[in-house]
Amino acid sequence: MEAKTLLAQNKLRVTQSREEVLSVFLSSTIALSNQVIEQQLDHIDRITLYRTLKTFEDKGIIHKVIDTTNKHKYALCVDGCTDHNHEDSHIHFECITCKNTSCINEVSTPELNLPPGYQVNSVDVIVKGFCSNCSN
Ligand SMILES: [Zn+2]
Ligand SMILES: [Zn+2]
Ligand SMILES: [Zn+2]
Numbered sequence: 001m002e003a004k005t006l007l008a009q010n011k012l013r014v015t016q017s018r019e020e021v022l023s024v025f026l027s028s029t030i031a032l033s034n035q036v037i038e039q040q041l042d043h044i045d046r047i048t049l050y051r052t053l054k055t056f057e058d059k060g061i062i063h064k065v066i067d068t069t070n071k072h073k074y075a076l077c078v079d080g081c082t083d084h085n086h087e088d089s090h091i092h093f094e095c096i097t098c099k100n101t102s103c104i105n106e107v108s109t110p111e112l113n114l115p116p117g118y119q120v121n122s123v124d125v126i127v128k129g130f131c132s133n134c135s136n
Pocket of ligand 3: 064088091092111
């Protein structure tokens with residue numbers, strides 16, 4: 001999938017920064033923090049990057065990834081996410097060694113049986129361990 005195609009599918013105007021930021025996500029297998037994206041696109045200003053990420057999140061192109069480093073990270077959404085409606089129900093894996101966080105799309109978050117009166121809005125599961133690059 002090309003960045004331009006994905007932008008068009010989501011009815012977003014193609015701008016240089018949108019195309020560049022999306023390309024970074026498309027070529028990455030791990031969740032990315034603002035700082036990492038800034039490092040890769042050194043001419044992009046912080047406000048533009050912030051707005052671009054917000055637009056992508058609103059459109060269901062990327063989702064926030066929670067991990068224990070307290071950095072906001074984002075990753076590409078897989079099928080099912082649309083405008084203001086994310087369907088990401090997979091777990092995230094945080095590596096103890098390299099600190100990378102990745103989406104494990106093959107494993108869904110568990111269905112929770114909560115006491116009466118509690119309503120689930122979202123479930124975030126972070127699994128910590130050693131990723132495939134660090135485990136051997
Ligand atoms: Zn999503
Ligand atoms: Zn690792
Ligand atoms: Zn994810």
